[in-house]
Amino acid sequence: MSNAPGTSTPSVATAVELISAAAAANGQSSTSTCTPALAMPPWEFDGARLPDYGPGASMHDSAPPATPRQGSLPEDYRQASDAELHRRIEAAKEKLGGRAVILGHFYQRDEVIRHADFVGDSFQLAKAAKSKPDAEAIIFCGVHFMAETADLLSGPDQAVVLPNLAAGCSMADMADIDSVTACWGQLTELFGSEPDDDGRLPVIPVTYMNSSAALKGFCGENGGIVCTSSNAAAVLEWAFERGRRVLFFPDQHLGRNTAKAMGIPLEAMPTWNPRLALGGNTVEQLRQSRVLLWNGFCSVHKRFTVAQIEKARADFPGVRVIVHPECPMPVVDAADEAGSTDYILKAIDAAPDGSTFAIGTEINMVNRLAAQYPQHTIFCLDPVICPCSTMYRIHPGYLAWVLEGLVRGEVLNRITVPATVAVPARTALERMLAARP
Numbered sequence: 322m323s324n325a326p327g328t329s330t331p332s333v334a335t336a337v338e339l340i341s342a343a344a345a346a347n348g349q350s351s352t353s354t355c356t357p358a359l360a361m362p363p364w365e366f367d368g369a370r371l372p373d374y375g376p377g378a379s380m381h382d383s384a385p386p387a388t389p390r391q392g393s394l395p396e397d398y399r400q401a402s403d404a405e406l407h408r409r410i411e412a413a414k415e416k417l418g419g420r421a422v423i424l425g426h427f428y429q430r431d432e433v434i435r436h437a438d439f440v441g442d443s444f445q446l447a448k449a450a451k452s453k454p455d456a457e458a459i460i461f462c463g464v465h466f467m468a469e470t471a472d473l474l475s476g477p478d479q480a481v482v483l484p485n486l487a488a489g490c491s492m493a494d495m496a497d498i499d500s501v502t503a504c505w506g507q508l509t510e511l512f513g514s515e516p517d518d519d520g521r522l523p524v525i526p527v528t529y530m531n532s533s534a535a536l537k538g539f540c541g542e543n544g545g546i547v548c549t550s551s552n553a554a555a556v557l558e559w560a561f562e563r564g565r566r567v568l569f570f571p572d573q574h575l576g577r578n579t580a581k582a583m584g585i586p587l588e589a590m591p592t593w594n595p596r597l598a599l600g601g602n603t604v605e606q607l608r609q610s611r612v613l614l615w616n617g618f619c620s621v622h623k624r625f626t627v628a629q630i631e632k633a634r635a636d637f638p639g640v641r642v643i644v645h646p647e648c649p650m651p652v653v654d655a656a657d658e659a660g661s662t663d664y665i666l667k668a669i670d671a672a673p674d675g676s677t678f679a680i681g682t683e684i685n686m687v688n689r690l691a692a693q694y695p696q697h698t699i700f701c702l703d704p705v706i707c708p709c710s711t712m713y714r715i716h717p718g719y720l721a722w723v724l725e726g727l728v729r730g731e732v733l734n735r736i737t738v739p740a741t742v743a744v745p746a747r748t749a750l751e752r753m754l755a756a757r758p
């Protein structure tokens with residue numbers, strides 16, 4: 322994790338504006354975005370205009386009905402220029418002093434990151450919130466499950482605020498508590514719930530950090546655990562010490578890539594489709610399974626392909642290709658390395674000057690790394706500009722709105738995990754901390 326950098330290079334949002342303006346003027350542009358809707362302001366998607374996730378990589382995934390709805394952002398924040406919003410955010414921060422801490426995820430747009438007190442991945446930021454017990458408000462510039470995790474780890478008197486409630490995560494939303502509970506019921510009917518002669522349970526549930534607090538709580542209540550993309554292998558080892566097989570949700574790719582690297586054959590890793598009986602598997606397939614993979618995925622990381630890697634190698638001989646383990650297995654297999662955002666950051670930081678990197682993760686982070694490490698050549702494997710659509714919803718207008726609310730003594734968009742969920746969810750997180758290598 323790092324303290325917020327001062328970024329001055331063209332941001333993704335600026336690039337999107339330039340591309341859109343060029344496309345409007347000429348009918349075409351030399352670079353492109355995944356959708357022209359990226360140039361639309363995020364408040365066009367406030368309130369009843371959901372349930373899509375909005376412009377960006379996950380816009381074609383529909384949001385579940387229970388997705389929190391963002392009310393309309395007041396008009397003066399919509400009309401304010403970038404410079405005006407910047408000034409208002411800085412002024413509110415100064416008035417709030419140490420009463421508020423702003424956390425910015427690596428995938429957040431530069432116009433927001435410039436105001437963050439800490440920048441990191443979701444778990445690093447939740448721990449940063451914990452390190453600021455005197456802050457009355459934690460402004461989480463990320464997505465909904467991250468704000469929930471910060472609420473789990475912060476003090477009871479601290480308010481966690483998500484500037485735009487529509488900033489969900491399409492992957493996290495692919496596994497909801499009702500579907501996972503129904504799956505668990507079918508597995509329990511098939512395997513029972515008693516340990517075998519070695520004391521191992523039939524199934525251990527493992528949820529990726531990118532999931533709702535309800536699913537973390539489910540794991541806490543059922544002998545399970547949480548993992549991150551940094552510690553997934555250690556967590557799977559923990560689970561196999563206690564169970565014959567693992568139910569892994571919501572990201573099939575992280576589960577498959579991690580288990581494969583541990584030597585588990587692909588035929589022992591069936592996917593679970595919650596819309597089908599037995600997840601679309603036969604009883605025999607389930608009996609032979611070691612890891613049951615929920616069929617969720619990240620729309621951002623699903624965009625990376627083997628063809629992009631081949632092109633990067635043809636264009637830049639000697640290029641080092643690093644991808645995130647949320648990418649599909651063929652992409653991870655074709656890359657030189659796979660690792661979490663923290664792994665990518667450390668690999669670039671430790672490389673000798675003049676290195677060339679092709680990176681398979683979200684473009685805001687890649688562009689920021691390229692700006693921070695001018696001694697290297699760093700580019701995104703995907704030539705199309707396609708940020709995480711839900712992170713992209715944290716526009717500076719929403720940040721200014723919640724900060725000025727705090728200055729007036731009004732807490733807007735507070736995220737609170739109910740105690741019935743929080744207690745078992747913390748249990749699952751504590752197991753993860755104990756299992757970490």
Ligand code: SF4
Pocket residue numbers: 379428464489490491492493531619620621622683709710711712
């Ligand atoms: S990058 Fe993917 S996993 Fe991360 S918040 Fe966006 S949709 Fe969710």
